[in-house]
Amino acid sequence: MKHLMKSFLFILLVLVSCKNGKEENINNYVDSNASFQNKDAEDVLEKQAPTFTPSELPYPFSSAVQVGDILFLSGDIGVAGEGTGVVPGGIVPETHRMFERIEATLANHGLGLKDVFKCTVMLADMSEWQDFNEVYAGYFEAGRYPTRSAMGVKGLALGARVEMECWAYNPQPD
DSSP, rough: EEEHHHHHHHHHHHHHHHHHHHHHHHHHHHHHHHHHHHHHHHHHHHHHEEEEEESSSSSSSEEEEEEEEEEEEEEEEEEEETTTTESSSHHHHHHHHHHHHHHHHTTTTTOOGGEEEEEEEEEEEEHHHHHHHHHTHHHOOOOOEEEEEOOOOOOOOOGGGEEEEEEOOOOOOO
């Protein structure tokens, strides 16, 4: 974010300087800040190296990956036990269990559902969308729902009825 702000300010300075006919100021600014910008770019690249959180389930994926200030959560389902199947009872109990798992992943990173800003929902049967929505709405503060996409899919892992992946804001120290 800091890098984007500096880039924006640099572009703004260039535009203002060009408008005022002070081209020499642009060259002086660029020369005096070239080494600063290179160091800043190195810092940004270093800070953006992904950090992987392995899944506790016996499958080849990470439960979350931190990139910059964003924590990306893998799609989660209403897994029962050790990942051999989903909780019984259909979409409602699966959705509750899915949210329990998502909350646990977020908590492992010091976050909660209040930090989630984007969800992608996959439903095995779109006719269950309303039942899903009723459960979903209870986990977020009204008026502060994350952006969301929902789609019907042909099949989900372990025969699940619902899967959801999330993005959460997790600011990292400078």
